[in-house]
Amino acid sequence: MRLITSIAEMQGFARQTHSTGKSLGLVPTMGALHEGHLSLVRQAQRQCDVVVVSIFVNPTQFGPVEDISRYPRNLEKDLEALRSFKVEAVFAPTATEMYPEGFETFVTPGETAAPLEGTSRPSHFRGVATVVLKLLNIVKPDVAYFGQKDFQQALIIRRLVEDLNLETRLVISPIVREADGLAMSSRNAYLSTEDRQAATVLIRSLRRVEELAHAGETEVTTLLEEMRRVFAAEPRAQLDYAAIVDPVKLQPVARVTGGCVALVAARVGPARLIDNLILGPPGTSPEMLLQLALTARPIASAQARIPGLETDVLRLKIENCRDCAAISTIRLPPREFLSKYVKRDYPDLNVVRAAIIGRDAPLNAENFLYHSPDRPNRFVSSLYELLGVKDFAEFKARFALMDALRCHTTSPRAPEKALAYCAKHLREELRLFPNLEMIVVLGEEAYEQFQRLLLGRDAKEIRPFDDLLSARGWAQENTRSAALGERMFRVFYCYHPTYSYKRSPSLAAMLA
Ligand code: AMP
Secondary structure, eight states: OEEEOOHHHHHHHHHHHHHTTOOEEEEEEOSSOOHHHHHHHHHHHHHOSEEEEEEOOOGGGSOTTSOGGGSOOOHHHHHHHHHHHTOSEEEOOOHHHHSOTTOOOOOOOOGGGSSTHHHHSTTHHHHHHHHHHHHHHHHOOSEEEEEGGGHHHHHHHHHHHHHTTOOOEEEEEOOOBOTTSOBOOGGGGGOOHHHHHHTTHHHHHHHHHHHHHHTTOOBHHHHHHHHHHHHHTOTTEEEEEEEEEOTTTOOBOSBOOTTOEEEEEEEETTEEEEEEEEOOSTTOOHHHHHHHHHTSSOOSOTTSSSSSEEOHHHHHHTTTOTTOTTOOOOSSOTTHIIIIIHHHHOSOGGGOOEEEESOOSOSOGGGSTTTSTTSOOHHHHHHHHHHTOOSHHHHHHHEEEEOSSOSOOSOTTOOHHHHHHHHHHHHHHHHHOTTOOEEEEEHHHHHHHIIIIISOOOGGGSOOHHHHHTTTTEEEEEEEOGGGTTOEEEEEEEOOTTTOSSOOOOOHHHHO
């Protein structure tokens, strides 16, 4: 492992690495390394040939009243930890190497840097953006690794990379926590035993929000009140801010939706601590929640392979589909239906005569029909009514539910290739059932996808949905297509039983 302190030497090392065709990953840190940092190093080692960790306590991101001299430093111990990881190089410049006499150029981030940390630490992100740009210019990594722990920072760096046309790809990883939930941080070293215990108030307040949101509370004022109540019961902590914001602009929202982020900053004894939690369906893994937030609205071109970001889980989910660029929410992984529920619910694939195509209950995976078949919800009961069946046992004896657009929201930016990928899966699912004769298409979105991607019609040939259903509230078409294996199908189109304001009458008689 090389310890590099000069910029020129670091640039030489980077040039050398690139000249041999190896990929280079950079993990920027301020040292006092803990498992949070090391998780980024591990990620970098999995994805890159050569890994550089930078250790630099950056003076320009500390405010005038923030005591940079107190920031924990332990280079020897950090080097020891990194040696055991066998990283190729550590870049640990001095402050004068990075900011020599006469230095005067800074990067000023925009709106994303204004709220939250930006309000509490006014010049902080200017310092962060400046040093990150310098590091990216010096090391020229193919990939740079950052933590969700500093969520706002990650968004600002994403903008920096995007706005200033840097070629580095960013990978953001979930927060690594202590056993009791406290987010790992170099600043935890400041805490006395009592303060250390009190510091769990940050994650306790966030988990309380999550618990209430999972129970159905979406009013942000109520959720924030509850966060403050958790803090009020912890006299050793002073809340700086508690906020629930959208994951793109970090603006306050009135109601929680999947991907919104709850953030908190507080002083506990001598330390100022921050933490955050992304809200989403119960049971969603931290990686998926992060993906949900980071891809809420892709800022790169929808044609980009992955919009400047990647998490391990996303990579795994889409390893068959590297072009699936605009995953905005992943609700049911594409193969879950095939691999899990078919085996459980359809021991005899021959009995199913009709496939239902349409989006399932949104957001909350617990509500998916196959996920919890015995828990009635609005979608399921309306669907049963539409089909004329009384329960799941009767449903699965005749029908199979398939999701037309499994991994995307209705986002107009979902790229064609991604849709084509989902359509391919849908065709595979349809082919599982050899005796299918009927297809029921729920709602307008599924109608358009079905027409376009399964019947191969172009937009001009597709009748407006409302026209098609007309006063009757449903329509029938007998069709055959190459995509469906040239079998003849009776296809019924109707309003989505829960998404639409209009209702279709029961199709029971037609499907009998
Ligand atoms: P710092 O040394 O605090 O500047 O952090 C360096 C990088 O490690 C930043 O990208 C942080 O977001 C990330 N990081 C810090 N703490 C954690 C943690 N507990 N889990 C994951 N990443 C972290």
